[in-house]
Amino acid sequence: MNLLLTVAEVTAPVFLLALAGFVWVKLGFDYSVQFVTRIAMTLSLPCLIFVTLMQTDIAPSALTAVSLAAVAAYAGVTAAMAALVFALRLEVRTYLAPLIFGNTGNLGLPLALFAFGNEGLGYAVVIFAIMAVYSFTVGIWLVSGGGSPAKVVKEPLVAATLLGALFLWQGWETPTFLTNTLTLAGQIAIPIMLITLGVAVARFEPRSLTRGTMISLVKVVACAATAWGAGRWFALPPVPFAVLVLQLCTPVAVTSYLLATKYGADADAVAGLVVASTLLSVIALPVLLAFVM
Template identity: 30%
Template structure:
């Protein structure tokens, strides 16, 4: 048992250290532009990471598509259950549904699954990341803004990166060596930049209602366990697929969603910030348990 928890600690600690450095940058007021770095990651880092990783991973296309389907159902499940719960709690849907729907599978999920489950686990998490990112930058923006904008979907580089990856995977085609190496370098920027951004953003958040944050965090965890269990049963996932799905469902609320709430519903920004911060800290406690018992 001691050896098991040591392995779990070795998985979680590097993520905490990297995020902690970002937190330290905020405390020391080191110049750090979240929007610029976020743009680089979403427009360059994520697409190149997806292509470089999936093109070289021995993963069946149908299995990858199954995980994408599971991810879409998970996001939909969080959306439906979250909508009902917010209505019952009499909390504004426009303010809290987006953070309840979207987990931080990019900043935390990718490094955790890579360290815990290896390249195959990270490839499955990529499928989850793709779906969640597309949802965040479409539905996740539309809900707080109260408007529909398909242009964001059509101009997302991530969609074209996924299409290119599926073609390469299904045909067994390899990228030319110079391009493959370039994509490896650019894609390698993503995870450290995401973790630094996570820590920096958490340091800048201001909490309004701790009680509400704890309530929403507990609700999110209950939904995560139920949704993960249902999807594992439905798809019959085992092994690495099962572990990746569980970890992705347990991810805390995405930091990116705070930006949309702060932009369109600033009066609820501190409440959403509190939820994101508490859910992130809670996940740090939950992950070792999940990794040692459930995964």
Template identity: 30%
Template sequence: MDTLLNAVIPIFGLMAAGFAAGRFGVLGAGASQPLNRFVFYCALPALLFRSVASTPLADVLRWDFILVFTLGIVGVAVLSLAASALALKEGIMAALMRAVNATYGNVGYLGIPLAAVAYGERAVVAAGLTVLINAVVIIAPATAAVEIAARRGAGKAHVLHGVVLAVASNPLILAIVLGLVISAWGETLPVPIDTFLSLMADTAGPCALFALGLYVSGRPLTRLYGRLALGAVLKLAAFPALVWALVAWVVPLDPVLAAVAILMAATPIGAGTFVLAERYGIDADETSTAIVVTTALSIPTLGFLLVLLST
């Protein structure tokens, strides 16, 4: 529990600092937008590229672990899309964003430190793999789907050209692809480049969380809490439950990898979803609130899972 609190409290601290800066007008009106653009175009691509490029393909290609986590993402995304269509009667853009929120966890800044302390070095590699899975299985398809939904009504050739151009020019997807090329090549990054990328990547989490606090400070969010129950249940309960069922009955993993997969599935919504929501103008109010709410709720839920998995 100490580890969990040590990871969660700084996350809330960054959000609170951004919130305070927004409320007191320290950075002026609309400061979250340029900060989010910096994260989207500079910091997150550096983080993703360096993470992928520095991971040997032999460690990346743990197909049993990848299969379990991917099946969990797909299963929960389908549940979320069905709930959005049948229960909430939402449009396609809002439904897509809700599905991203239900599956994209804070595996980088909360999950990896938690796994490292709970299970050691071997768990770090597996937890780091979920960062790549999130990028490839959630971010890339979500970007493509949002672009397709945004261009409905245009000719097929125009839609296809627009989607290909948008996906190919997306800095997050480009970073992943280039990172995979470097990883497959087997070469290490030159020290000056690696140091530059490390410095840039280290700003991604703090800036995204600070920008989230800035955004929340200017929004009346209390009206949204009634809509957050579904997302919180899907992210903090349904996702880890589905992954647990998969490792128990479909794709068995050794105990450490199984525990890491379950814990990563149970992490709260990652701040990267807010960057996506703000970038495309899709329910940024609800997404920002959902990150805060699920992060708070994850303290008891992750603590409970740690105890349960250790028995």
């Protein structure tokens, strides 16, 4: 009973904030997803990542271990999802990238924070940054055939990760007034991303959820198994191990739908994956959290 209560206390804020965004749209209120997402990705989230890394007490060796485990896990997930796409004869441009890249920002970061505090958030932002670099290169190439390594360097969240890692390595600290400013800006990220997730789900009108649900179920099982194996292989301690599993098992990201729309893939099919996997995560993530806590 205590474990169930703990899991509920961790996951309830995540899904209640998403529900708030869902209800907001259903009540007919305006919400600009593009504007809010831009604010989050270019200002608030980079501030959160930088401050979290700068102030973390995690040893650099531990961050290296979780980084290597994340790279190995994403390689395994890529292979597994490619096998699934080819086995089901699905369109690669439409399905492969969404199945590889989960919603590690909107759901993964707050879940790690609520479950494991600042230590969990520190590991989560590293995994998120690795996913972002992979997504901005291979992910965009899969959808459009035009991924650019130069674009990665220009992304604020990647720059924030590299700078935060440098400050962590050197033991540097920004002046107090600047740290407070960056912290305040970063505090916007988690609630606004969760609300935006709810808004996006409320606006999606997928053709069918049946295929999306079945594929999403296979995705979460494959991702859990791959992350579990990578975490054990690199002998991760309990907290980074749990964060790695949860991050890899997050549902299909809303950005996958935006990329599908931009580059001419089947956006309705991706919308079905986003909605189905997000709804499935209401059950799957608490169950996984109960196993790894």
